[in-house]
Amino acid sequence: MSAHYVLTANIDCNVSPFNEGLGFEPIGTNSEPFTGVFNGDGYEISSLFINRSSQAFVGLFGYTSNAEISNVSLAGVNITGYSGVGGLVGVLIDGTVATSSVEGSVTATHNTSVLGGLVGRSENSTISSSHSSGLVSGNGFVGGLVGSIVALVPGTIIDSHSTATVTGSDYVGGLIGYNEGDTIINCYATGDVTGENYVGGFVGYNYDDGTIESSNAAGNVNGSGYRVGGFVGENYLGIIENCYATGEVVGSGSRVGGFVGENDEGIINNSYATGNVTGYGLRVGGFVGENDYYGIINNSYATGEVIGYDGRVGGFVGENDDGTIDNSYACLLYTSDAADEEDSVDLGGRRI
Numbered sequence: 001m002s003a004h005y006v007l008t009a010n011i012d013c014n015v016s017p018f019n020e021g022l023g024f025e026p027i028g029t030n031s032e033p034f035t036g037v038f039n040g041d042g043y044e045i046s047s048l049f050i051n052r053s054s055q056a057f058v059g060l061f062g063y064t065s066n067a068e069i070s071n072v073s074l075a076g077v078n079i080t081g082y083s084g085v086g087g088l089v090g091v092l093i094d095g096t097v098a099t100s101s102v103e104g105s106v107t108a109t110h111n112t113s114v115l116g117g118l119v120g121r122s123e124n125s126t127i128s129s130s131h132s133s134g135l136v137s138g139n140g141f142v143g144g145l146v147g148s149i150v151a152l153v154p155g156t157i158i159d160s161h162s163t164a165t166v167t168g169s170d171y172v173g174g175l176i177g178y179n180e181g182d183t184i185i186n187c188y189a190t191g192d193v194t195g196e197n198y199v200g201g202f203v204g205y206n207y208d209d210g211t212i213e214s215s216n217a218a219g220n221v222n223g224s225g226y227r228v229g230g231f232v233g234e235n236y237l238g239i240i241e242n243c244y245a246t247g248e249v250v251g252s253g254s255r256v257g258g259f260v261g262e263n264d265e266g267i268i269n270n271s272y273a274t275g276n277v278t279g280y281g282l283r284v285g286g287f288v289g290e291n292d293y294y295g296i297i298n299n300s301y302a303t304g305e306v307i308g309y310d311g312r313v314g315g316f317v318g319e320n321d322d323g324t325i326d327n328s329y330a331c332l333l334y335t336s337d338a339a340d341e342e343d344s345v346d347l348g349g350r351r352i
Contacts, residue, residue: 001027001028001032001033001034001035001036002035002036003036003037004036004037004039005036005037005038005039006038006039006041007038007039007040007041007043007045007072008041008043009043010043010044010045010046011043011044011045011046012046012047013045013046013047013048013049014046014047014049018048018049019047019049020049021051022050022051022052023048023049023050023051023052024048024049024050024060026050026052026057026058026059026060026061026062026063026090027060027061027062028057028061028062028063028064028067029057029062029063030056030057030063030091033063033064033065033067033091033093034061034062034063034064034065034067035064035065035066035067036067036068037067037068037069038061038067038068038069038070038072039070039071040070040071040072040073040100041071042071042073043073044073044074044075045060045072045073045074045075046074046075046076047075047076047077047078048060048074048076048077048078048079048104049077049078049079050077050078050079050080050081051078051080052080052081052082053080053081053082053109054082054109055081055082056081056082056083056084056090056110057081057083057084057085057090057091057120058079058080058081058082058084058085058086058090058108058120059079059081059085059086059087059088059089059090059119059120060072060074060087060088060089061088061089061090062084062089062090062091063084063090063091063093064089064091064092064093064095065093065094065095066093066094066095067092067095067096068095068096068098069088069089069095069096069097069098069100070096070097070098070099070100071098071099071100072088072100072101073100073101074087074088074100074101074102074103074104075103075104076103076104077102077103077104077105077106077134078104078105079104079105079106079107080107080108080109081107081108081109081115081120082108082109082110083108083109083110083112083113083114083115083120084108084114084120084121085106085107085108085113085114085115085116085120085138085147086102086106086115086116086117086118086119086120086121086146086147087102087104087106087116087117087118087132088100088102088118088119089118089119089120090119090120090121091120091121091123092119092121092122092123092125092127093123093124093125094123094124094125094153095125095126096125096126096127096128097118097119097125097126097127097128097130098126098127098128098129098130099128099129099130100118100130101118101130101131101132101133102117102118102131102132102133102134103132103133103134104134104135105134105135105137106134106135106136106137107136107137107138108120108137108138108139108142108147109138109139110138110139111139111140111169112139112140112141113138113139113140113141113142113147113168114140114141114147114148115136115137115138115141115142115143115147115168115177116132116136116142116143116144116145116146116147116148116176116177117132117133117134117136117143117144117145117162117164117166118130118131118132118145118146118162119145119146119147120146120147120148121146121147121148121149121150122146122148122149122150122155122182123149123150123151123152123155124151124152124153124154124155125155126155126156126157126158127145127146127155127156127157127158127160128156128157128158128159128160129158129159129160130145130160131145131160131161131162131163132144132145132162132163132164133162133163133164134164134165135164135165135167136164136165136166136167137166137167137168138167138168139168139169139170140168140169140170140171140177141168141170141171141177141178141204142166142167142168142169142171142172142173142177142195142204143162143166143172143173143174143175143176143177143178143203143204144162144163144164144166144173144174144175144189144191144193145157145160145161145162145164145175145176145187145189146175146176146177147176147177147178148171148177148178149176149178149179149180149181149182149210150180150181151180151181151182152181154181154182154183154209155181155182155183156182156183156184156185157175157176157182157183157184157185157187158184158185158186158187159185159186159187160175160187161175161187161188161189161190162174162175162189162190162191163189163190163191164191165191165192165193165219166191166192166193166194166195167193167194167195168194168195168196169195169196169197170195170196170197170198170204170225171195171197171198171204171205171233172193172194172195172196172198172199172200172204172233173189173193173199173200173201173202173203173204173205173232173233174189174190174191174193174200174201174202174217174219174221175187175188175189175202175203175215175217176202176203176204177203177204177205178198178203178204178205178207179203179205179206179207179210179212179238180207180208180210181207181208181209181210182210182211183210183211183212183213184203184210184211184212184213184215185213185214185215186213186214186215187202187215188202188215188216188217188218189201189202189216189217189218189219190217190218190219191219192219192220192221192222192247193219193220193221193222194221194222194223195222195223195224195225195228196223196224196225197223197225197226197227197233197253198226198227198233198234198261199221199222199223199225199227199228199229199233199251199261200217200221200228200229200230200231200232200233200260200261201217201218201219201220201221201229201230201231201245201247201249202215202216202217202231202232202243202245203231203232203233204232204233204234205232205233205234205236206232206234206235206236206238206240206266207234207236207237207238208236208237208238209237209238209239210237210238210239211238211239211240211241212232212238212239212240212241212243213240213241213242213243214241214242214243215243216231216243216244216245216246217230217231217244217245217246217247218245218246218247219247220247220248220249220250220275221247221248221249221250222249222250222251223250223251223252223253223256223261224252224253225251225252225253226251226253226254226255226261226281227253227254227255227261227262227289228249228250228251228253228255228256228257228261228289229245229249229256229257229258229259229260229261229262229288229289230245230246230247230248230249230257230258230259230273230275230277231243231244231245231259231260231271231273232259232260232261233260233261233262234255234260234261234262234263234264235260235262235263235264235266235268235295236262236264236265236266237264237265237266238266238267239266239267239269240260240266240267240268240269240271241267241268241269241270241271242269242270242271243271244259244271244272244273244274245258245259245272245273245274245275246273246274246275247275248275248276248277248278248304249275249276249277249278250277250278250279251278251279251280251281251284251289252280252281253280253281254281254282254283254289254290254310255281255282255283255289255290255318256277256278256279256281256283256284256285256289256318257273257277257284257285257286257287257288257289257290257317257318258273258274258275258276258277258285258286258287258302258304258306259271259272259273259287259288259300259302260287260288260289261288261289261290262283262288262289262290262291262292263288263290263291263292263295263297263323264290264292264293264295265293265294265295266295266296267295267296267298268288268295268296268297268298268300269297269298269299269300270298270299270300271300272287272300272301272302272303273286273287273301273302273303273304274302274303274304275304276304276305276306276307277304277305277306277307278306278307278308279306279307279308279309279310279313279318280308280309280310281310282310282311282312282318282319283311283312283318283319284306284307284308284310284312284313284314284318285302285306285313285314285315285316285317285318285319286302286303286304286305286306286314286315286316286330287300287301287302287316287317287328287330288316288317288318289317289318289319290317290318290319290320290321291317291319291320291321291323291325292319292320292321292322292323293321293322293323294322294323294324295323295324296323296324296325296326297317297323297324297325297326297328298325298326298327298328299326299327299328300328301316301328301329301330301331302315302316302330302331303330303331314330315330316328316329316330
């Protein structure tokens with residue numbers, strides 16, 4: 001599977017045998033990955049149907065290595081797989097995806113879904129000028145564009161976006177579910193996001209020098225567990241610069257923030273959140289739920305209303321534990337039914 005391919009016409013997959021039974025068989029497996037070049041040349045593949053709920057590595061391309069995929073448009077997809085599922089690529093290793101899109105429904109059934117609207121799992125790869133829309137629904141490691149990124153050699157996602165509605169359990173994001181080490185530049189997500197733990201309007205969990213620059217999230221975020229943020233659920237050793245979130249945030253557990261649920265040894269610069277925040281557990285903030293273990297926040301602000309029903313509720317940060325906050329503020333009202341506010345940071349917020 002190492003040849004060069006060019007699409008020369010639109011393809012409608014709504015014909016037998018591709019629209020019944022198991023549907024289309026993904027191109028490439030983990031034992032025989034696709035390693036070639038595929039250029040869609042601007043043509044559209046419509047009504048791609050894959051019904052393989054017990055099969056891993058599912059998408060138009062199931063598993064790729066050192067592949068180049070570009071100019072592909074998928075419309076009206078209906079894809080179900082087990083784990084490692086993406087509308088375009090299930091697993092992308094040492095490869096590139098450029099100027100491509102997916103619209104439709106993409107679902108994974110395994111508890112660790114590793115599911116994305118465009119790509120399920122990306123390793124050491126670059127994704128550029130691509131987007132997804134529709135519905136992305138799974139369990140763990142779910143993203144509107146990419147489910148999980150692991151970068152032994154840092155890759156890049158640039159000039160890409162998702163408008164998909166995203167639902168999952170843990171590590172759920174409007175654009176990326178889990179980012180370990182990649183750089184994300186000039187991207188956005190607008191779909192609503194629903195999950196349990198590590199839930200963010202843009203990235204669920206940003207880790208280990210994962211860097212996000214000049215990006216934004218607009219969807220509403222609802223998390224039934226902990227570490228829920230309008231932009232990132234948890235930023236652990238990651239870097240976020242020149243970003244913003246505008247959606248409303250509701251979290252049932254601890255560490256809920258309008259921008260980041262928990263900033264743990266991470267850096268946040270020149271960013272803001274405008275959405276209202278409601279938290280039913282400890283540590284609720286208009287910008288960050290908890291800033292701890294040498295977390296750094298600079299030149300940032302929050303403007304939404306904050307409502308907390310347990311301890312440590314702040315206009316800017318619910319709890320600041322050994323973190324640094326400089327030149328930042330909140331200009332909002334916040335309310336709390338709890339008496340324990342000793343570590344909260346208002347920075348201009350006014351309790352009512």
